[in-house]
Amino acid sequence: MQPKDSTKIISPVKLQEVAKALSGDLRLRILEILGKQTLSVTQLMTELGVAQPTISINVQILEQAELITTSQGANREKLCSRVHDSLLLLLPSALGDALHEMEEIMMPIGMYTDCSITPTCGMAGKDGLIGSPDDPRSFYLPERSEAELLWFSESGFVEYRFPNPMPPGIELSALVLSAELCSEALGYDEDWPSDITVFINGKRLGTITSPGDYGKEKGSLTPSWWMPGSTQYGQLCEWRIDKVASFCNKEKVSDLQLQDLNLNFTKPITVRFEVEETAKNRRGLNLFGATFGNHSQAIKLSFVRERK
Incomplete structure (x- = not known):
């Protein structure tokens, strides 16, 4: 398991994406279970009692929001890790702060x-x-x-x-x-x-x-x-x-x-x-x-x- 950064700073541009990723109960459970260990998609299926396609979709959402990282294991399985213990949300303070370039x-x-x-x-x-x-x-x-x-x-x-x-x-x-x-x-x-x-x-x-x-x-x-x-x-x-x-x-x-x-x-x-x-x-x-x-x-x- 790779060491976690203590805090990830979320810029105003990324707020909506991160908020959406955190809005699902299953995704929160995935983050919870990855808090102390790295698990494969198959292991997440077993731990959470959820079908593989559902796990894969939610892992992808979390990865896109940069809340987890994935790597390939020895048996070509996708391994999932949580790399942050806390998030610091930076709210927009000026017009356009939350917009992409x-x-x-x-x-x-x-x-x-x-x-x-x-x-x-x-x-x-x-x-x-x-x-x-x-x-x-x-x-x-x-x-x-x-x-x-x-x-x-x-x-x-x-x-x-x-x-x-x-x-x-x-x-x-x-x-x-x-x-x-x-x-x-x-x-x-x-x-x-x-x-x-x-x-x-x-x-x-x-x-x-x-x-x-x-x-x-x-x-x-x-x-x-x-x-x-x-x-x-x-x-x-x-x-x-x-x-x-x-x-x-x-x-x-x-x-x-x-x-x-x-x-x-x-x-x-x-x-x-x-x-x-x-x-x-x-x-x-x-x-x-x-x-x-x-x-x-x-x-x-x-x-x-x-x-x-």
């Missing part, structure tokens, strides 16, 4: 609030299709919230509303949006450019051209049931808007600046992915969630704080 919100791709869809089109969840392919009415089904892949051809858009987590008085240095996407062809076509434009709060952030619709190789996260010969993955694209200009994948795409967005704590932030009717390359859009494609994320909006 970057706050992230992950939006499932099926949680759009508005759309305009042209067949061919459709949606898929991790276990199967949602609604009927090539029927735009499917995009209004309640089940759309479970979508992990959506697609439409030619022109159209999907629009999302994000909450603003930054309270008044907190200044941002940048807003960063990322998503995995590609063009939409019948089946797939890796030489199929499509001009995809991003709008935030109705302001044009910039247009990028997706080179194609990728289907030669299976996406690393794409489910086994998904049809071969179809779209498999996209490109992870990142848009960044700061106090100077807007960029996509580090290349400048417009002069739009952060202050032009008129961000307000009480109002949602709208994000639209659109293939415009006037686009030179009007070849649709595929948008990937966390369990399709090559990247384990949905649509991510990050709020970067101004450094003090």
